[in-house]
Amino acid sequence: MDKEKLLNLINRQFEGIVKSHSEEYGLLCIETETTNIFNLIKWLKEDSSVNFNFLTDICAVQYPESGDREFAVVYHLHNLKENFRLKIKIFTSRDKLNVPSITDIFSAANWMERETFDFYGIIFDGHPNLCRILNLDELDYHPMRKEYKLEDGTRTDKDDRFFGRKGNEKITFDNKKQLARDNG
Amino acid sequence: MDNISKHITENEVIDNFDNKLSTLNLGPTHPATHGIFQNILKMDGERIYSAEQTCGYIHRAFEKISERRPYNQIRPLTDRLNYCSSPINNIGWDMTVEKLIGAEIPKRVDYLRVIIMELARIADHLICNSVIAVDTGALTGFTYVFQERERIYEIFEEICGARLTTNIGRIGGFERDFNETAHKKLKDFLKGFPKRFKDFETLLCRNRIFMDRIINVGPINADRALNYGFTGPNLRAAGIDYDVRAMNPYSSYQDFDFKIPIGKSGDTFDRFMVRQEEIKQSLNIINQAVNNLPEGPYHADLPEFYLPPKEDVYTKMEALIYHFKIIMGETNVPKGEIYFSVEGANGELGFYLISDGGRTPFRLHFRRPCFIYYQAFSEMIKGALLSDAIVTMSSMNVIAGELDA
Numbered sequence: 051m052d053k054e055k056l057l058n059l060i061n062r063q064f065e066g067i068v069k070s071h072s073e074e075y076g077l078l079c080i081e082t083e084t085t086n087i088f089n090l091i092k093w094l095k096e097d098s099s100v101n102f103n104f105l106t107d108i109c110a111v112q113y114p115e116s117g118d119r120e121f122a123v124v125y126h127l128h129n130l131k132e133n134f135r136l137k138i139k140i141f142t143s144r145d146k147l148n149v150p151s152i153t154d155i156f157s158a159a160n161w162m163e164r165e166t167f168d169f170y171g172i173i174f175d176g177h178p179n180l181c182r183i184l185n186l187d188e189l190d191y192h193p194m195r196k197e198y199k200l201e202d203g204t205r206t207d208k209d210d211r212f213f214g215r216k217g218n219e220k221i222t223f224d225n226k227k228q229l230a231r232d233n234g
Numbered sequence: 235m236d237n238i239s240k241h242i243t244e245n246e247v248i249d250n251f252d253n254k255l256s257t258l259n260l261g262p263t264h265p266a267t268h269g270i271f272q273n274i275l276k277m278d279g280e281r282i283y284s285a286e287q288t289c290g291y292i293h294r295a296f297e298k299i300s301e302r303r304p305y306n307q308i309r310p311l312t313d314r315l316n317y318c319s320s321p322i323n324n325i326g327w328d329m330t331v332e333k334l335i336g337a338e339i340p341k342r343v344d345y346l347r348v349i350i351m352e353l354a355r356i357a358d359h360l361i362c363n364s365v366i367a368v369d370t371g372a373l374t375g376f377t378y379v380f381q382e383r384e385r386i387y388e389i390f391e392e393i394c395g396a397r398l399t400t401n402i403g404r405i406g407g408f409e410r411d412f413n414e415t416a417h418k419k420l421k422d423f424l425k426g427f428p429k430r431f432k433d434f435e436t437l438l439c440r441n442r443i444f445m446d447r448i449i450n451v452g453p454i455n456a457d458r459a460l461n462y463g464f465t466g467p468n469l470r471a472a473g474i475d476y477d478v479r480a481m482n483p484y485s486s487y488q489d490f491d492f493k494i495p496i497g498k499s500g501d502t503f504d505r506f507m508v509r510q511e512e513i514k515q516s517l518n519i520i521n522q523a524v525n526n527l528p529e530g531p532y533h534a535d536l537p538e539f540y541l542p543p544k545e546d547v548y549t550k551m552e553a554l555i556y557h558f559k560i561i562m563g564e565t566n567v568p569k570g571e572i573y574f575s576v577e578g579a580n581g582e583l584g585f586y587l588i589s590d591g592g593r594t595p596f597r598l599h600f601r602r603p604c605f606i607y608y609q610a611f612s613e614m615i616k617g618a619l620l621s622d623a624i625v626t627m628s629s630m631n632v633i634a635g636e637l638d639a
Contacts, residue, residue, distance in 0.1 A: 075333060075572045104476075105463055106575075107584060109599040124586070126573060126601075130460075130474070133481050137573065158463030161609045169297075184290035184638060193298060200302045 051100075051134040053078050059100055063093055079137040087125075087140050088150040094127060094136075095155055102127040102136060105152075108162035110170040114196045118143045123172055125152075142172070151177040169194035255283055258620070262291050266624045268365060269634030273611075273623075280619050285612040289605075293638040300598040304563025305331050306405060306539070308598070313399035315602060316636040319358035319579040321350045321390065321402045326576035329484060330585040331405050334572050335539070342530040343407040344486035345523045349420070350393070350402060351485070351576075352516040352523075356427075357386045358579030359467075359509040359516075362631040366506055367438055369628045370447040375437045382430055385423050392416035406540040407533025424521060435510060445503065452614045452626030453501035462610040465603050466581030468630060471508045472500030478577035489526075490519045502629040538565045563593050580604050580631040600639055604632045 053073065060068060060080070067090060071080045082090060094102040106126035113120055119141040127136045142149060151174035152159045163174040164183040171192035174180055185193065261272040270291040276283040296311045303311075312323035325347050332339060360383050364376040387397040392415050394402040403409070412420075438444050454464070459472040469476055477494045479487045495511035497504025533540050537556050546553035559565055569591040575584035581603025590596040611630065615623040 074570060077573055079571075103460055106582070107573075107586060107599070107601045109586060111588060111597045126584075126586070130476055130481075135573070156463070157458075157461045158606055158609065161605065165605075182290075184293040193295065200298055 051129060051132040056100065056134070056136070060090070060094075063097070064090065077135055077137055079139060081139045081141070084140045084142055084149055087123075087138070088152060088155075090138070091125065091127070091152050092155050100129070101131055102129045102134075104128040104130050105156040105158050105162075106135070108152075108159060108166055110166045110172050110194075112170060112194070112196050120144050121147065121170060121172060123149055123166065147171055148173045148175050150175050151180075153177055168192070171195070254278060260623075266369060268628060269632070269637075271627070271632065271634065271637075275620070275623070277620070282615050282618055282620065282623060285615055285623070287608065287611055289608070289637050291638065292634055296639050297598055297600065300595055302594060304565070304593050305567060305595070306560060307563060308595070309403075310399070310401050312600075313401055314635050315600065315639065316358070316578055316580060316583070316604075316633045317398060318361050318633060319354035320398065320400045321354040322576060322578050323583060324400060324402050325351055325485070326574070326578070326583055327585060328403050328405050329576065330572065330574040330587055331539075331567070332534075333574050334570055334587060334589060335536075335567055337406060337534050337536055337539075339407065339485075339534050340530045340532075341486065341528045342532060343534065345527050346408060346412065346532065347403070347485045348487065348490065348523045349520050350390070352520045353386050353389060353423075355516050355579045356513050357383045358631075359513050362580075362628070363506055363509050364434070365628045366448065366502065366625060367444065369625050370444055372438065372441075372444060375434050378430060378434045378437070382423075382427055385419070385427075389416055389419045389423065392419060404533065404540055406536040407531070409541075411532040420520075420524065424517070424524070427517065431513065439507075439510070448502040448506060448625060448629070450499070451502040451622045452618065452629065453499050454610060454614050455500060458610070458613070459500055459607075462613075463606040464581070464610070465607070466578065466631075467508045467512060468500075468505055468581065468607055470495065471497035471504035473498055478575055478582050482575070484574075484576060490522050492516075492519050502625055505629045566591055566593060575601065578603055580633065580636075581607065602636045602639055604630070604636050605639070608632050608637060 056078070057068065057071060064086065067082050067086050069081045069083065071078065073079070094100050104127065106128045108123065108125055111122045111124060113122065121142045121144070123140050125138040127138065140149065149172055151163055153163065153176070160178070161183060163177055164180060166172050167174060167180055168182045168185050169192055181187070182189065191198065255276050255278055258275045258277050259272070260275055261267050262270045272288045272291070274286045294314070299311060300308050309324050309327055312327045313320040315323050360379040364379045367375045390400050390402065391397050393412060394400050394409065454472055456472045456474050459469050460474065464472065465476065473496050475494045475496050480494055492515045495508050495515070497508050539560065541560055542553035542556055547557045567589050569589055571588045573584060573586045575582045582601065583603060584601030586599040586601065587595055588597040607630065611627065615626055618626070
């Protein structure tokens with residue numbers, strides 16, 4: 051199994067399904083459409099010529115302010131026989147978070163998808179029990195999204211600007227002086 | 235008879251009486267679960283009709299915290315994943331960053347890392363196996379091997395000053411080389427351990443009561459195990475010889491000669507035996523590493539990531555600048571996306587890291603082995619006795635810290 055052979059096989063089976071591909075640090079990554087992901091992974095697992103029989107991981111990534119490509123769901127597959135790893139990425143937008151579930155193909159996907167839902171709010175259609183797994187059921191937001199800041203923005207000892215970075219925009223030197231003056 | 239509560243209607247009482255299933259809440263805190271796990275079991279008498287696990291009781295949001303922390307400061311978080319073998323997590327993280335920045339690591343560092351990781355694996359397996367015995371009612375073996383675990387922790391203490399949450403190593407190598415005492419303690423351990431381990435083994439392995447309790451308990455076949463994403467000793471017990479150390483060697487594992495034990499039926503007995511054999515293999519690896527330990531530096535030449543010696547910081551401008559930048563987390567790393575995995579004590583521990591070139595990771599995801607394979611638990615104990623479920627759970631080596639991250 052090598053990169054070219056795999057891409058040819060995928061292209062022969064599903065014409066034009068691979069939107070783009072890249073290789074970083076020796077790991078092949080292909081990007082496809084949300085609608086194709088179920089059939090692609092099913093074929094990758096079941097066809098004996100490719101034989102990706104192991105699901106290593108599912109997780110999501112958020113790229114803020116990227117419109118149609120704001121959320122990515124990343125699948126890591128592994129062909130254990132030939133020791134070949136593959137990463138598949140799909141992108142969705144904030145108002146269209148539905149992605150097909152692959153729990154019918156890999157049982158392992160069950161909790162991985164629940165975790166992804168819990169932290170990013172990706173909705174996996176066809177999942178048998180899509181509910182929160184690590185956070186409280188009562189939580190009304192998805193905490194790994196970038197809009198939820200981790201630390202209190204009013205802390206002055208961690209002001210990013212002192213280190214030449216952007217961030218913590220609320221406090222500026224000017225309004226600090228102003229505040230001091232107001233307090234007498 | 236009148237119902238005492240107005241919420242119970244007569245029909246419900248009769249229904250409950252008819253189907254005979256009772257609900258048992260095992261956990262979240264229960265002396266037999268070794269951690270905070272909750273299992274809601276539907277019981278038909280002593281048999282388990284169905285089970286449902288919940289988790290998240292000690293979720294600490296490591297992935298979120300990591301997005302705010304410089305690379306050097308994420309290592310202490312990894313300590314708290316599988317805390318029975320934290321050095322493997324620490325070194326796994328360091329190697330992920332090293333791969334991202336493309337660092338060249340001296341051979342001596344690789345060998346020292348192998349020694350530490352295998353010691354951690356032995357400690358982890360010892361706890362897991364002895365706890366299986368404890369859950370069947372045999373406490374003696376546990377007290378034998380806890381003494382051995384203590385010796386391993388003393389070696390860690392000599393190397394890095396900590397015992398459980400070790401924060402061992404640095405990006406690029408080690409904070410300091412092994413000292414004389416560490417070498418001596420390691421030597422004593424390698425000399426004394428095989429005999430004491432043999433005591434433990436003879437106590438349990440052919441013990442009729444113990445065998446009756448664990449053979450054919452909580453089995454899973456190879457197909458299901460693969461489908462459920464099993465890795466580590468649990469997958470090997472089902473008969474699949476997948477080991478990251480052999481398949482994608484890291485830290486010079488290709489230099490060592492070791493065997494990968496596999497089981498047949500994937501039951502508790504196989505998991506126990508696979509771990510027993512792995513302890514022996516780990517010991518073998520450590521012996522090879524100690525005997526062939528190369529000379530050379532104990533850290534890579536990475537001034538941007540590795541702290542300079544303190545006397546240089548006080549006397550040289552450049553060292554002072556690097557010191558400041560590392561402590562304040564001001565070192566930028568290259569942009570990139572990387573997946574790196576090591577063979578943790580209970581399976582493939584993966585780090586999926588996206589760097590946007592800044593001081594902190596843009597996204598970090600831990601592939602935590604027991605979070606993935608613990609899903610199979612309800613399937614494995616269906617139809618078993620309650621006491622079998624307890625043993626199955628301890629033989630799966632589910633660690634609460636790793637499960638909940």
